[in-house]
Amino acid sequence: MxxxxxxxxxxxxxxxxxxxxxxxxxxVIDFVDNKTFNHSPVALISQETFEEMFRTDExxxxxxxxxxxxxxxxxxxxxxxxxxxxxxxxxxxxxxNMIVWFLVVISGMLFAIFFYMMNVQKIGMYGILKALGIRxxxxxxxxxxxxxMITIIALLISTAISQVFQYVAPDSMPYHLTLxxxxxxxxxxxxxxFIGSTLSGFQIKKIDPLQAIQQxxx
Amino acid sequence: MAQLQLEQIRKSFINGETEEEVLKGxxxxxxxxxxxxxxxxxxxxxxxxxxIAAGLQPLTSGxxxxxxxxxxxxRAEQVRAIxxxxxxxxxxxxxxxxxxxxxxxxxxxxxIAGMKSTKxxxxxxxxxxxxxxxxxxxxNAYPSSLSGGEKQRVAVARAIIHNxxxxxxxxxxxxxxxxRSKDTMALIQNVTKSLDMTTLTVTHDxxxxxYADRVVTxxxxxxxxxxxVGRFS
Ligand SMILES: Nc1ncnc2c1ncn2[C@@H]1O[C@H](COP(=O)(O)OP(=O)(O)OP(=O)(O)O)[C@@H](O)[C@H]1O
Ligand SMILES: [Mg+2]
Numbered sequence: 191m192x193x194x195x196x197x198x199x200x201x202x203x204x205x206x207x208x209x210x211x212x213x214x215x216x217x218v219i220d221f222v223d224n225k226t227f228n229h230s231p232v233a234l235i236s237q238e239t240f241e242e243m244f245r246t247d248e249x250x251x252x253x254x255x256x257x258x259x260x261x262x263x264x265x266x267x268x269x270x271x272x273x274x275x276x277x278x279x280x281x282x283x284x285x286x287n288m289i290v291w292f293l294v295v296i297s298g299m300l301f302a303i304f305f306y307m308m309n310v311q312k313i314g315m316y317g318i319l320k321a322l323g324i325r326x327x328x329x330x331x332x333x334x335x336x337x338x339m340i341t342i343i344a345l346l347i348s349t350a351i352s353q354v355f356q357y358v359a360p361d362s363m364p365y366h367l368t369l370x371x372x373x374x375x376x377x378x379x380x381x382x383x384f385i386g387s388t389l390s391g392f393q394i395k396k397i398d399p400l401q402a403i404q405q406x407x408x
Numbered sequence: 409m410a411q412l413q414l415e416q417i418r419k420s421f422i423n424g425e426t427e428e429e430v431l432k433g434x435x436x437x438x439x440x441x442x443x444x445x446x447x448x449x450x451x452x453x454x455x456x457x458x459x460i461a462a463g464l465q466p467l468t469s470g471x472x473x474x475x476x477x478x479x480x481x482x483r484a485e486q487v488r489a490i491x492x493x494x495x496x497x498x499x500x501x502x503x504x505x506x507x508x509x510x511x512x513x514x515x516x517x518x519x520i521a522g523m524k525s526t527k528x529x530x531x532x533x534x535x536x537x538x539x540x541x542x543x544x545x546x547x548n549a550y551p552s553s554l555s556g557g558e559k560q561r562v563a564v565a566r567a568i569i570h571n572x573x574x575x576x577x578x579x580x581x582x583x584x585x586x587x588r589s590k591d592t593m594a595l596i597q598n599v600t601k602s603l604d605m606t607t608l609t610v611t612h613d614x615x616x617x618x619y620a621d622r623v624v625t626x627x628x629x630x631x632x633x634x635x636x637v638g639r640f641s
Contacts (some may be wrong), residue, residue, distance in 0.1 A: 318503045321464060322566075323492025324520045400465050403499055403578070404455070 191220050191234040207233075294378060301379055302386025305337055309390040316394050317402020329394050337387040345376045409473075410437035411606040412461060412574050417470035419456055430456050432629030433470070438574070443600050443607040445617055448626030454610045455578055457626065461608060462495055462576045463487040474574070492521050496567035496605075498577040498596070502559035504551040510538070510562050511547050514569045521570035533569065540602070541565045541595060557588035561595065568599050575600065577609040581616060593619040 192201065201207070206215040216235065309316075316329055349372055419431040430453040438444050438461075446454045459465045461472055463479045472479040474494070479487055504513055514534045518525065525533070538544045541561040551559055560580060567575055577596060581589035593611075597619040600607045609620070617623055624633045 315503075315505060318499070319505070319520070320488075321491070322497060322517065322520055323488050323490075323495070325488070328520070400459055403459070403464070403503075 191222050192218055192232075294375065298379060298382040301383050302389075305340075305383055305387035306390040308336075309333060309387060309393065313393065313397055314402050317397045317399045320397060321399035321403055326395055330388075330391055333387055333391055333394070334384075337383055341380050341383045345379060349376065411440045411474075412438040412608075413471075413473040414438075414457075414461055415471040415473065417457065417460060417472070418468045419453070419460060420468050429468075429629060431460075431467075434629070434631045436461075436624060436631055436633065438606045438608055439622075440606050441601060441604050442621040443597050443609060443619060444622045444624055445620035446608065446610045446624050446626060446631075447612070447617070452626040453629060454626050457631070458576055458578050458608055458610055462497070462574075463491055489522075493570070494573045496570070496572035496575045498560070498563050498567045498575070498580040500579045500582045502551070502556075502563040504559060504562060504566070506551055509548050509550055510543065510554075510565075513551075513562065513566050514538075517566045517569050521572075523570055537565045537569050540568075540599060556584055557591065560584060560588070560592050564592065564595055564599065568603060568605070571603060573606060575605050575607040575609075577607065579610050579612065581611065581613065586615070589613065589616065590619075 201218060203218055203220060205218045207218065208215045216233070216239075222234065319329065320326070352372065414434060414436040417431050417434040417436075418429065420427050420429045422428075434457060436444075436457075446458065448454050456465075460467045463472065463482075467480055470480065474490065477490075479490070482490075505516070508516060511534055514537065515530055518530055518533070523530075534547075535544060538547065541564055543558060543561050543565060546554060546558065546562075551562070554562065560583075564580075567577075575596070580596065581592050584592060593609075593616045596607060596609065599605065611617070622633060622635055624631050
């Protein structure tokens with residue numbers, strides 16, 4: 191049994207593969223998903239073949255779901271402990287997390303700045319509406335509904351793109367975006383956008399309608 | 409009593425060290441059904457007087473009396489409510505909201521004015537006013553697709569859609585050519601009469617004075633009022 195990413199290399203069920211460590215051949219009987227070790231595809235073979243190939247009857251590693259029982263000659267780890275003992279795993283995970291959060295912060299800031307600019311650009315119009323007698327609270331409502339509309343559209347588009355990417359990305363690429371993560375990030379963006387536009391909205395309170403009228407004259 | 413009465417309006421601006429008194433005790437009475445035109449040299453304080461009368465800026469001393477209330481003494485929120493409900497504005501440039509159609513500009517203004525009317529009544533009012541300014545055929549147009557004269561006609565429509573009692577227009581024709589200017593001033597005069605409004609307008613153009621009932625000349629911080637020849641023409 192092989193990791194399904196090997197399908198991309200042209201290997202099919204029924205093919206025969208050989209290894210310099212083994213006299214016979216391996217027949218590919220099936221593919222399994224997500225069986226990689228340090229991003230390299232893994233081949234699953236029977237226990238006898240393994241013993242013959244490596245001339246040993248000692249196991250190096252045994253994965254037992256839900257067990258605390260210890261086996262002589264092996265140390266036992268929980269999944270988390272185990273993962274963190276793989277030296278590159280922790281470093282890689284940390285870098286990835288940092289990249290992800292860095293991107294979240296940067297794009298969140300861009301989002302907030304975008305709404306800020308949008309409002310600044312409209313200050314003249316807001317001033318005129320104030321001269322006509324609009325309530326400041328109604329201006330805020332106008333601004334929020336616009337922000338909500340833009341945010342929803344932006345999130346729909348980006349979710350669609352990331353899901354499509356998820357679908358077409360090669361399986362060997364360590365990229366998995368769950369719906370939960372997407373929703374969490376969407377929420378973060380909605381909140382950041384709201385904060386961004388509301389902060390700049392406080393400028394609306396300060397707008398002097400008189401200035402807007404006179405700017406129109408200049 | 410006049411619809412809008414200005415009494416002993418004084419206004420000073422402080423520019424650094426010096427204090428400049430622009431209005432030195434202006435008295436002015438604006439009557440119902442009349443167009444009053446403010447004229448005077450640049451910097452004589454026409455816009456300052458108009459915006460004070462409209463409750464858009466504080467005054468140093470004096471009274472602005474509208475319906476037995478002195479705007480100078482009211483709280484900002486009360487002045488805002490009066491502006492929304494009873495005042496209409498036309499500016500030098502039309503200042504329409506770019507992302508709203510002509511119809512939406514007008515229904516938005518009715519909302520701002522707090523008019524409690526059904527959708528049907530709103531629609532009828534929009535048609536009535538657009539008919540008056542001759543813009544019914546551009547009901548669903550956005551401002552960017554209108555000509556300068558058309559924009560200003562829509563701006564006049566927005567200024568009167570909520571049946572205001574006072575209409576303020578600071579140089580409403582400054583961005584228009586001679587023909588469009590006359591049309592716009594005639595329109596303002598027309599709606600003032602037909603809706604029995606009180607109109608205060610600022611103009612630089614002598615030709616526009618025929619559309620006014622009263623001409624007020626600003627000079628040295630004082631206002632001098634004369635009846636316009638246009639009244640009898
Ligand atoms: N916000 C302000 N701060 C300081 N000075 C001001 C302010 N607004 C107006 N002024 C001064 O008040 C005077 C009158 O200005 P105003 O705008 O009323 O003139 P105007 O008669 O409307 O002129 P124009 O015909 O050019 O429009 C000017 O000298 C101007 O510099
Ligand atoms: Mg002026």
